[in-house]
Amino acid sequence: MSDRHKPHDHPHGHQAVRHLGDGVEDQLVPLKALDPLDLKSFDDLARAMSQTAFGGRSVGEACDVLEAMVKDPDCLVVATFSGAMTVAKMSLVIVRMIEAGMIDAIVSTGALMAHGLSESVGLTHYKVNPGVSDEAYFEKGYNRVYDTLEMEANLNTIDEFVRAQLDTLDTSVPWSSELICRHLGKALADMGDSPGILRSAYLRDVPVFVPAFTDSEMGLDVATWMLRRTHAKAGGGKDWKPFENAEVPNYNPFLDLMSYARFVRKKKRLGIFTIGGGVPRNWAQQVAPFYDIVEHRLGVELDHPRFNYGVRICPEPVHWGGLSGCTYSEGVSWGKFVPQSEGGKFAEVYADATIAWPLIVRAVLERLGKV
Numbered sequence: 001m002s003d004r005h006k007p008h009d010h011p012h013g014h015q016a017v018r019h020l021g022d023g024v025e026d027q028l029v030p031l032k033a034l035d036p037l038d039l040k041s042f043d044d045l046a047r048a049m050s051q052t053a054f055g056g057r058s059v060g061e062a063c064d065v066l067e068a069m070v071k072d073p074d075c076l077v078v079a080t081f082s083g084a085m086t087v088a089k090m091s092l093v094i095v096r097m098i099e100a101g102m103i104d105a106i107v108s109t110g111a112l113m114a115h116g117l118s119e120s121v122g123l124t125h126y127k128v129n130p131g132v133s134d135e136a137y138f139e140k141g142y143n144r145v146y147d148t149l150e151m152e153a154n155l156n157t158i159d160e161f162v163r164a165q166l167d168t169l170d171t172s173v174p175w176s177s178e179l180i181c182r183h184l185g186k187a188l189a190d191m192g193d194s195p196g197i198l199r200s201a202y203l204r205d206v207p208v209f210v211p212a213f214t215d216s217e218m219g220l221d222v223a224t225w226m227l228r229r230t231h232a233k234a235g236g237g238k239d240w241k242p243f244e245n246a247e248v249p250n251y252n253p254f255l256d257l258m259s260y261a262r263f264v265r266k267k268k269r270l271g272i273f274t275i276g277g278g279v280p281r282n283w284a285q286q287v288a289p290f291y292d293i294v295e296h297r298l299g300v301e302l303d304h305p306r307f308n309y310g311v312r313i314c315p316e317p318v319h320w321g322g323l324s325g326c327t328y329s330e331g332v333s334w335g336k337f338v339p340q341s342e343g344g345k346f347a348e349v350y351a352d353a354t355i356a357w358p359l360i361v362r363a364v365l366e367r368l369g370k371v
Contacts, residue, residue, distance in 0.1 A: 046363035055349070059356050062311045062347040063363045069271030069309035069345075070102045070364065076267040077309075080284045081108045082276035086116035087125055087145045088354050091197055093361050098200040100370045102361075103273070105263060106201060106208045107284040110216020113181065113198065113208065114158060115150060117218075120188050120196030121161055123154040155217055161187075162221040163228075176255035177210035180222070207263060209256050211283040222249050261287055264305050271309035275353045277324040281312070285326075288336045306338045307331075310346040313353045313360075 023030070032051040039045050043063075050060020069075050079097065094116075097103050118125065126142075126149040137144055141152035165187045169175065185202025188194075201208050213219045230246045264270060264287050274281045288305050295302045316322030318330075328346040331337045338344035349356050365371045 041366055042359060042362040043366040046359065055351055055356075058347060058349045059351070059360060062313070062349050062356070063360050063367075065309055065345045065347040066102075066273060066311050066360060067364050067367050069273075069311075070100075070368070072269060072271070072309070074268040075271045075309060076104045076264060076269070077102060077271040077273060078105045078107060078264070078284050079103045079273045080275070080280035081106065081112050082278035082280050083109075083112070083353065084115070084145045084148070085275060085353065086112050086119065086197070087148050087150055089125070090354060090357065091116045091119055092195060093358055094197050095195045095200045096365065096370075097273075097361060098197070098204055098206055100365055100368060101204075102364070102368075103206055104266075105260070106197075106206060107260075107280040108208065108210055109278065109280060110177070110210045110213050110218045113210060114155075114217035114221075115145075116197045117158045117161065117184070118150065118154045120194060120199060121157060121191075122194065123151070123157060125150055125154075158217065159221045159224065162218065163225050166222065166225045171250055174250050174252040174255060175222075176252060176259070177213045178207050178256050178259055180213075180218070181208035181210065207259070209260055209283075211253065211256060212279045213251070213253065215279075222251070225249070257290075260284075261290060265303070269308040270305055272307050272311075274310070274312040274314070275357060276314050277312075277316075277322050282324045282326070285331060285336045289334055292335050304335070307336060308338045308344055310337065310344075311349070311360075312347075313349045313351060313356050315350060315352050317350065 031053065032048070034048045034052050034056070039048060046060050046063040048060070049056040050064065051057075052060070069077055079094070079102075081094065085091070085094075094103075094106075115125075128144055128147045128149055134144060137149070143150045143152060143155075162184065165184055166180075169179075169183060181198055182202055185196075185198035185200075185208070188196050188199035189202055198208060200206075210216065210218070214223070226249045227242045227246045231240055231242065234240050234245065272284060274284075285307065288307070291302050291304050294300065295304070310328050312323070312328070314322050318327055326334070326336075328337055328344075328348060332339050332344075337346070340346065349360075362371070
């Protein structure tokens with residue numbers, strides 16, 4: 001008899017024989033080998049992966065949670081995006097999610113929206129040649145983002161587009177990122193039917209919030225637009241000092257905060273779909289503590305929002321900070337999420353979003369009958 005199956009000394013001097021369970025009596029969930037020959041669709045693949053282990057299982061579980069949140073008629077889904085996802089050519093994944101009704105609101109980095117505008121106005125991103133130095137790319141005006149290039153000429157074209165649209169906005173009222181993104185989306189829709197994130201969001205009444213707006217090409221475009229106007233008022237001289245004499249745009253980020261705080265109460269439940277982490281993820285989730293703080297400090301009664309569903313795709317473990325230091329389980333302690341013991345459904349996929357995200361979305365689109 002092996003040592004594993006020998007009787008063990010009981011702490012009170014008696015010998016006890018371990019009862020070796022077979023898994024069935026404890027209602028454990030059995031796993032199943034993935035057979036590539038049995039797969040006929042992305043949905044088949046995702047369901048098979050959910051019965052395996054490690055990252056594959058997390059991808060399959062993410063499909064199940066995303067499907068549950070978008071099929072729940074009482075759930076409002078907030079999607080947050082960070083990282084160079086539009087440069088990485090993932091913009092149409094977002095567009096198809098919007099078109100399929102999988103997203104009710106977007107919270108994003110401004111850079112992601114700005115690079116998405118390149119595609120929306122017909123411009124191109126290119127693959128990096130590893131034999132070319134970054135110094136050489138700078139001289140040519142080729143901005144490197146990992147293994148991809150954004151042309152400086154593209155950004156200048158975007159500036160011209162944004163500038164033309166800002167000229168039509170009322171400067172007597174304060175602006176917000178939501179207002180600017182909606183205005184740009186309308187302009188894209190008026191231009192034609194070329195797919196784009198802001199265009200699709202506008203057409204389907206999906207608000208787009210950019211909480212760190214000045215940390216982006218779009219933010220710089222708005223600032224430069226105002227500098228140009230101030231420079232013209234000063235006579236356009238070459239000796240004008242832009243950062244000392246300029247007026248600033250009539251921009252108020254608290255308009256975004258209050259608009260989003262109202263928006264999340266449109267339905268009984270909340271879901272969140274996140275690519276990466278950063279400001280978009282944290283800003284979107286902090287609405288729950290915001291309600292708690294207002295109720296406690298102002299002495300008013302509020303119905304507290306909590307996220308009932310959550311799916312996040314991020315390649316980094318929590319201690320590197322890519323998740324903004326907050327897993328879903330940690331978020332429960334902040335009052336951001338409904339605990340799993342009370343029905344919360346969450347899935348966290350530690351993977352490169354350009355690999356896992358298209359697979360998950362395609363599988364769920366098949367489940368929704370959208371393809």
